[in-house]
Amino acid sequence: MLQRFRENKSMQGTFLALPTTLWLFVLLIIPLFLTLVVSFGQRSPDGDVIFSFGLHNYIRLFGYSTDCPGGQTSCFDPLYVNILWRSLTLAFNTTVCVILLAYPLAYFIARAHPKRRNIFLFMVLIPLWTNFVIRVYAWMMLLRKEGAINIVLGWFANLLGLDFTPLEMLYTPGAVLVGMVYEFLPFMILPIYTSLEKIDNSLYEAAADLGANAFKTLLRVTLPLSMPGVVAGTILVFIPVMGTFIVSDILGGRQVILVGNLIQRQFLDARDPTFGSAASLILMVMTLIVTYFYTRKFGFGEEIVAA
Amino acid sequence: MNPFKRSPLVIAATTLVYFFLYAPIVILVLYSFNASRANVKFEGFITSFSDRVQMDGSFVEASPCGPFHWYCDLSKNNDVIEAAGNTLTIAFTATIVATVIGTMAALALQRYDFKIKPFSQLSLYIPIVIPEIVMGIGILTLFSQSFGWLNQALNLTGDSRLALGIGTVTVSHIAFMVPFVTLVVQARLQGFDKSYEEAAMDLGANEWTTFWRVTFPMILPGVLSGALLAFTLSLDDFVITFFTNGPGSTTLPIYVYGLLRRIITPQVNALSTVWIAIVFIAVLLLQWLQSREAKPSH
Amino acid sequence: MTSEFAVEMRDVVKRFVTPEGHEIAAVDHVTMQIKNGEFFSMLGSSGCGKTTSLRMIAGFEWPSEGEVFIEGRPMGHTPPFQRKVNTVFQSYALFQHMTVYQNVAFGLEMEGADKSEIDKRVKRALEMVQLTGMERRRPRQLSGGQQQRVAVARALVKTPDVLLLDEPLGALDLKLRKEMQLELKALQQQLGITFIYVTHDQEEALTMSDRIAVMSKGRVQQLATPVEIYERPVNKFVADFIGESNFFEGRIKSISKDEAVAHIPALNTELKGLPMSRDFVKGEDVAISVRPEKIRIVENKTKGDGLFMAKVLTSVYIGSDTHVYLDLEGIRLKIMEQNRISRLDPSSFYSKDQVVTLMFMPENTLILKKD
Numbered sequence: 001m002l003q004r005f006r007e008n009k010s011m012q013g014t015f016l017a018l019p020t021t022l023w024l025f026v027l028l029i030i031p032l033f034l035t036l037v038v039s040f041g042q043r044s045p046d047g048d049v050i051f052s053f054g055l056h057n058y059i060r061l062f063g064y065s066t067d068c069p070g071g072q073t074s075c076f077d078p079l080y081v082n083i084l085w086r087s088l089t090l091a092f093n094t095t096v097c098v099i100l101l102a103y104p105l106a107y108f109i110a111r112a113h114p115k116r117r118n119i120f121l122f123m124v125l126i127p128l129w130t131n132f133v134i135r136v137y138a139w140m141m142l143l144r145k146e147g148a149i150n151i152v153l154g155w156f157a158n159l160l161g162l163d164f165t166p167l168e169m170l171y172t173p174g175a176v177l178v179g180m181v182y183e184f185l186p187f188m189i190l191p192i193y194t195s196l197e198k199i200d201n202s203l204y205e206a207a208a209d210l211g212a213n214a215f216k217t218l219l220r221v222t223l224p225l226s227m228p229g230v231v232a233g234t235i236l237v238f239i240p241v242m243g244t245f246i247v248s249d250i251l252g253g254r255q256v257i258l259v260g261n262l263i264q265r266q267f268l269d270a271r272d273p274t275f276g277s278a279a280s281l282i283l284m285v286m287t288l289i290v291t292y293f294y295t296r297k298f299g300f301g302e303e304i305v306a307a
Numbered sequence: 308m309n310p311f312k313r314s315p316l317v318i319a320a321t322t323l324v325y326f327f328l329y330a331p332i333v334i335l336v337l338y339s340f341n342a343s344r345a346n347v348k349f350e351g352f353i354t355s356f357s358d359r360v361q362m363d364g365s366f367v368e369a370s371p372c373g374p375f376h377w378y379c380d381l382s383k384n385n386d387v388i389e390a391a392g393n394t395l396t397i398a399f400t401a402t403i404v405a406t407v408i409g410t411m412a413a414l415a416l417q418r419y420d421f422k423i424k425p426f427s428q429l430s431l432y433i434p435i436v437i438p439e440i441v442m443g444i445g446i447l448t449l450f451s452q453s454f455g456w457l458n459q460a461l462n463l464t465g466d467s468r469l470a471l472g473i474g475t476v477t478v479s480h481i482a483f484m485v486p487f488v489t490l491v492v493q494a495r496l497q498g499f500d501k502s503y504e505e506a507a508m509d510l511g512a513n514e515w516t517t518f519w520r521v522t523f524p525m526i527l528p529g530v531l532s533g534a535l536l537a538f539t540l541s542l543d544d545f546v547i548t549f550f551t552n553g554p555g556s557t558t559l560p561i562y563v564y565g566l567l568r569r570i571i572t573p574q575v576n577a578l579s580t581v582w583i584a585i586v587f588i589a590v591l592l593l594q595w596l597q598s599r600e601a602k603p604s605h
Numbered sequence: 606m607t608s609e610f611a612v613e614m615r616d617v618v619k620r621f622v623t624p625e626g627h628e629i630a631a632v633d634h635v636t637m638q639i640k641n642g643e644f645f646s647m648l649g650s651s652g653c654g655k656t657t658s659l660r661m662i663a664g665f666e667w668p669s670e671g672e673v674f675i676e677g678r679p680m681g682h683t684p685p686f687q688r689k690v691n692t693v694f695q696s697y698a699l700f701q702h703m704t705v706y707q708n709v710a711f712g713l714e715m716e717g718a719d720k721s722e723i724d725k726r727v728k729r730a731l732e733m734v735q736l737t738g739m740e741r742r743r744p745r746q747l748s749g750g751q752q753q754r755v756a757v758a759r760a761l762v763k764t765p766d767v768l769l770l771d772e773p774l775g776a777l778d779l780k781l782r783k784e785m786q787l788e789l790k791a792l793q794q795q796l797g798i799t800f801i802y803v804t805h806d807q808e809e810a811l812t813m814s815d816r817i818a819v820m821s822k823g824r825v826q827q828l829a830t831p832v833e834i835y836e837r838p839v840n841k842f843v844a845d846f847i848g849e850s851n852f853f854e855g856r857i858k859s860i861s862k863d864e865a866v867a868h869i870p871a872l873n874t875e876l877k878g879l880p881m882s883r884d885f886v887k888g889e890d891v892a893i894s895v896r897p898e899k900i901r902i903v904e905n906k907t908k909g910d911g912l913f914m915a916k917v918l919t920s921v922y923i924g925s926d927t928h929v930y931l932d933l934e935g936i937r938l939k940i941m942e943q944n945r946i947s948r949l950d951p952s953s954f955y956s957k958d959q960v961v962t963l964m965f966m967p968e969n970t971l972i973l974k975k976d
């Protein structure tokens with residue numbers, strides 16, 4: 001038996017990969033399947049799941065409502081469609097802002113003296129490793145009516161002799177966007193840096209030699225060669241933003257409800273896991289579709305591991 | 308030559324982004340010395356070390372810690388200490404398990420051919436392409452359904468009933484950590500020249516000895532960075548923990564989140580500051596270790 | 606053409622600061638004039654300043670002192686993209702995200718040439734380097750030699766006044782390298798433009814160049830034609846670096862016109878009729894060098910004028926030649942004999958400790974400054 005195992009490479013491979021594969025199967029794949037099953041079910045009066053088969057949760061999610069004004073039996077209620085759309089646009093806006101902020105910084109680090117590169121990278125890692133929840137809290141302190149931003153703005157107004165009424169920034173969509181951008185910025189900097197750092201200096205020289213100025217070099221050489229990093233960063237930012245509920249919960253209050261908040265409330269407050277499961281599956285399908293088309297267009301970089 | 312390196316535009320943008328990254332952290336630390344219990348306004352620093360300190364404009368009883376009032380307060384908070392303990396227990400246990408099985412899987416995927424290999428490799432990408440909340444509620448459903456069924460089938464009652472707790476959190480953490488360990492170690496193995504192992508076997512080492520004396524030491528840096536990544540992911544995790552924790556298994560992120568929804572005192576800032584300081588020292592230590600490894604020793 | 610010289614470096618110095626903080630001159634007061642239509646090589650070992658010189662001509666570096674002229678115009682801090690020179694990089698620096706066609710077209714697009722013009726010129730350039738049909742490939746799908754041709758085509762398509770080549774054949778294997786040497790030379794002659802070629806391979810430089818600048822420690826040691834460099838090296842460094850040389854220590858006894866008589870104490874003899882290429886004074890200590898292939902082993906076993914007895918240390922068969930190492934009065938000599946006859950018979954080799962007679966002609970020796 002031992003001899004057979006020693007000679008059978010395929011058996012050895014299976015043995016080594018089995019714990020991980022099994023673990024992922026039980027805790028990631030079975031739960032996804034369960035979520036699908038539950039999403040077809042119904043909520044029992046005490047918040048448990050009654051297993052049955054129906055598409056009612058999905059129909060409700062896409063706007064079918066029986067709670068209508070004017071005594072109609074059914075009507076279109078855009079509540080949930082709006083939430084889905086809001087999540088999608090927020091994730092898109094966040095990703096765009098993050099790329100715009102991350103790119104120059106990553107470029108700067110990649111072109112810095114090799115001795116100083118580590119220090120600059122280190123300065124990116126510190127905020128990244130500071131806890132997610134703590135980082136949202138920091139923005140809460142900044143954006144509040146009595147917070148640091150208003151204090152600084154007040155000083156300036158005072159200096160210029162202007163009247164100043166503190167701005168209402170917390171609990172607005174803008175606050176959620178800023179919070180999201182702050183949370184996920186390092187996830188974009190690192191992969192872009194990795195792909196920029198790989199570009200050999202002679203390529204910049206070749207471009208200059210062939211007549212390209214700084215701007216054209218950026219457009220035609222630097223950007224295309226760093227695309228794998230941008231793609232990896234986008235995946236690392238877009239997907240989590242779609243599903244995050246803490247940022248909107250703390251910085252958006254009741255004003256900005258995203259699909260993450262919807263799901264969380266179904267499981268904890270509203271106690272309708274079946275509807276929550278359906279919303280969660282729709283969220284998953286949405287991210288998969290976006291990722292699929294995005295990576296098919298730009299390729300899937302190995303930079304994702306580097307981050 | 309590098310005419311683009313010193314572009315003032317790039318430098319200005321870089322400065323701005325670093326400011327954006329650090330301003331919130333500086334404010335957070337500053338407020339941990341706030342002489343206000345409500346922590347809404349910054350009322351100035353606590354200056355005296357007496358038993359009665361001025362806070363929100365009036366004198367209150369306080370521990371004689373002076374400016375570090377909120378840090379003393381924190382050290383007396385049993386909930387925080389329990390949460391910190393839970394966080395570390397979960398992170399350590401999950402990291403050890405994830406590193407061992409993740410490294411095994413990396414070896415298998417990089418070195419062997421076997422039937423379920425495509426499936427194993429593909430399953431590694433699940434935590435990257437699926438939002439955490441989807442995994443979180445899926446795992447919650449799995450636990451609640453199977454526990455409910457098992458409790459009924461085995462007639463478990465009272466304390467012996469299966470319920471959410473440290474165990475469920477740890478098991479779930481391992482699930483999302485393993486793929487990262489495996490991918491990092493796999494990347495390390497990709498650049499590994501097989502001739503080292505062939506040389507070892509040529510010199511008379513069997514497969515087992517070759518692995519422990521040659522392969523493992525050479526992939527160790529990869530394994531360690533995988534483990535470190537896993538550890539930080541576990542420490543930082545909120546979403547999965549949020550759905551899989553139960554009574555008595557509150558972690559620090561969950562505890563802080565709970566506080567944010569109630570009244571916030573500068574104690575939260577003190578806690579955050581301590582956390583940032585620990586991270587800072589850890590990253591510094593890591594950089595130092597890496598730079599020491601990178602330098603050739605004479 | 607506005608100037609006699611395609612490129613001129615006038616007293617150029619380039620200083621760098623090392624990571625340890627020391628300032629070093631990579632290029633140290635270099636002056637050279639490169640003629641139009643010339644195949645010019647800079648030859649030297651790594652760190653001699655040849656690549657830095659080339660990069661200053663290209664515009665990737667700027668001189669700390671002195672000036673680089675291209676077609677008679679001072680370049681100052683003119684950026685690379687405003688100079689009519691183009692570079693073939695050592696690593697080729699091909700854009701991996703572009704096809705062969707796009708790589709070659711890049712420089713023309715930067716000029717703003719229109720599409721049909723670009724197409725015509727790219728096709729012609731690819732034809733010139735024999736890559737027709739490879740337009741849609743990516744650089745990494747090509748062999749090393751093909752990548753090298755793309756790099757050449759990409760630079761040449763811009764019709765530069767001067768083409769700069771930075772060790773372009775370094776990554777190729779020996780056989781391919783020799784083929785490419787001849788091809789590049791033919792290409793240069795066909796186009797009639799100036800090539801400036803950086804290499805550390807002396808055979809490569811001797812094969813291809815019209816003139817060579819031998820460089821060391823940031824300075825030009827000798828700038829001359831290949832024949833002059835080999836036959837009349839100006840100092841011991843060049844004599845040693847280009848080909849091989851045997852050196853004797855000697856002292857000048859007398860001088861007449863361009864010939865000299867020198868005494869070599871080790872051999873206890875005088876050599877007459879030695880050609881001189883530089884100024885020497887009577888009584889000066891000098892080095893006298895003889896190339897290994899210019900010493901012959903002769904049958905005659907007597908000592909006499911230009912004849913010396915030496916002991917064989919070892920002999921090495923390398924196919925076309927046999928290298929014989931000898932001991933001549935304590936001086937180690939190397940001589941090369943062409944294998945004009947088959948050496949299959951073992952007795953045709955010299956044996957260890959065999960005593961042989963050497964002969965070399967005074968006109969084949971050189972007097973060099975002792976350093």
